[in-house]
Amino acid sequence: MSFGQDEEDLVKPLLPVLSNQKMNENLKLLQELAGISKNLTTHLARHTFATTITLANGVPIETVSRMLGHTRLATTQVYAKVLDNKIASDMKNLKGNMEGN
Secondary structure (H helix, E strand, O other): OOOOOOHHHHOOOOOOOOOHHHHHHHHHHHHHHHOOOOOOOHHHHHHHHHHHHHHHHOOOHHHHHHHOOOOOHHHHHHHOOOOHHHHHHHHHHHHHHHOOO
């Protein structure tokens, strides 16, 4: 926890929670302004956040599940994909642990 933050602040949404429709409209505007050819949607944003930003950087799936507001871990597992570099990193860590490093 950072200085000046209490636990209650950490569970509040960082951005206003909008409807999927409004969020998709905003993402489409950003997509056009940024010249992105891929269709941006709330689903894509959540999937990217879950896989590329959190899981690929070692955030446990249980934490990601809570961050996404899921009540069941199985729901988060739908978003999650095991990345090859994550497997390699986990195996390297396991090897280090078994060798006593």
